Amino acid sequence: MARTTERVLQLLGLLQQRPVWSGPELAERLGVTTRCIRRDVTRLRELGYPVHAAHGAAGGYQLGRGRTLPPLLLDDAEAVAVAVALAQTAGGSVAGAGEGAVGALGKLDQVLPPRLRAQVRAISEATSVHPVAARIDADDLLALARACRERLRVRFGYTARDGTESDREVEPIRLVDLSGYWYLMAFDRDRDDWRTFRLDRVGAIRVTTWQFPARDHPDPLEWVRHSVAESPYPQQIRVILDCSAERGAALVPPRSGTITPIDDGHCELVLGRLDLGWEAMHLVALGVGFRVIEPPELVHELRRLAARMLEAAERS
Structure with missing residues (x-):
């Protein structure tokens, strides 16, 4: 009896590992006959596990979804x-x-x-978790995740960075968690282009029954990173850092800017232009050498900052 129980648990573990197993595959893995596999499947069903069986060349055993959640086996x-x-x-x-x-x-x-x-x-x-920047509703997250998986159009209200409100109809592709915020990458049907939506600014989510065809799309994580770092600002700051891209990525959070490798010792940093004085101090605080590509006004701001720092040093 103990051996039978152990084998049934091993069978359950195999069924949880991949979608479909054939009877001979399971029998070979467990070292028993296919008839024994059928008996063990019956035992699992009696315990409440919905094990489906299909005949034919493409058939096999599959662990389905039941009315209740049965125990899972974890290694x-x-x-x-x-x-x-x-x-x-x-x-x-x-x-x-x-x-x-x-x-x-x-x-x-x-x-x-x-x-x-x-x-x-x-x-x-030994693990530090980034502080929560904005909390979102779990039901909204699950609804959007299902829409991404099943390729269903979604309608919702959206509040932009400047407070402008609009109604959107999108084809959702992927949810991305970035620096404490959740984002949705989707194809905006009204604007006929890819867009990034911050979920704490999304409201009244309505998942439709309209399924959309698959589209070729950019890498979701990279798209969101670039959108978050660049799109809110009408102008950009571009500098060359005297360090590798790996080092630059460790110094600059994804929401602050994007890093593009140039060679082993240099990378390009792109920032959204908000306040040149603040950005000048931020760049100096990185602790690595850099060269300004644009805008030229940043060079003047760096000179003013250097003069103030030199004056403070001489007076101290």
Whole structure:
């Protein structure tokens, strides 16, 4: 009986690893006959796991979705990853998710072996989470995620950076979490172009039943990074940093600017132009050499800043 229970649990673990398994594949992995696999599948169904079976060349066994959530089998690495993710989600940016994360983490911690609990604690203590910049509703996030997955058009109201309100109809592609904010990359049907929407400025989300065809699109993460760093500002600042792109990316947060590699020792930094005095101080504070490409007014601002700093040094 113990061997049978162990084999059924192993079968459940295999079914959770990939969408479809054939009977012979499962039998080979578990070292039993296909008839034994059929009996074990029946046992799983009696325990509440919806295991579907299809005949034919493309058929096989598939773990489906039931009315309730049955227990999941996790290996050591998966259990640690889930526990760490839940701990971070407990204080995250999705409103309403924190309470659920705390409850799930409590259940998981109760059954974690001491060695895995120690791993989770070590990772959590050594990890810093970016402060939450804006909280969003979990239902909105799930609705948009489903629309992205099923390629369904979405309508919503949007408040732009300058306070302008508008109604949008989009074809959503991907959700991106960047520097404490959630963004949606989507094709704006009215503007006939790709757009980035910050989710805390989105309201009255309505997922339609209209499915849109797949489009070729830019890399979502890179698109959002460039949009966030450049689009809100009518003018830009471009400088060459005397460091590698990896070093530049560590110095400049994604929401502040974009880094483009030039060679092993240089990269280009593009910033949104907001206040030249502030940007001049920010560039100096990076601690690496740089050369201004544009605008020329930034060079004059750097000279004024250098003169004030020299005067302060001489008076001190």
